[in-house]
Amino acid sequence: MPPYQRHIFVCTNRREPGDPKGCCAEKGSEDVRSLLKQEISKRGLKRSVRANSAGCLDACAHGATVVIYPEAVWYGGVTAADVHEILERHVVRGEVVERLLIPAFARPRGPLPPLDGDPR
Secondary structure (H helix, E strand, O other), rough: OOOOOEEEEEOOOOOOOOOOOOOOOHHHHHHHHHHHHHOOOOOOOOOOOOEEEEEEOOOOHOOOEEEEEEOEEEOOOHHHHHHHHHHHHHHHHHOOOOHHHHOOOOOOOOHHHHHHHOOO
16 A cells, blocks of 8 residues: 555643643543544545644644644644634645634645545
8 A cells, every 4th residue: 555645733731620731622622533544434535645744843822723734834723613624725735724723833735635536
């Protein structure tokens, strides 16, 4: 099997309640990851796209945090309502979802490549 064309990491780190850094799990990241996995499967993208849980990505203030490789695009404040847009625009069409970018992690970049051919 060829390597994944897109690899999505969702921070699902949990901290103690009241931790000043907060944590992505308290901000709905587990639901985001679950929905990403469901949508990837539903769209027939399992061979070209992978969504994984990640430990702390050190962007707690921006959670729920999602990072997509190979482009190294960091999204913050992601909710379940954003999953469809991230999958359709970034993963399938290769467009960065600017409104979700974490400014501190953003860097200039050109267009992203769309997924190759039939994902099945």
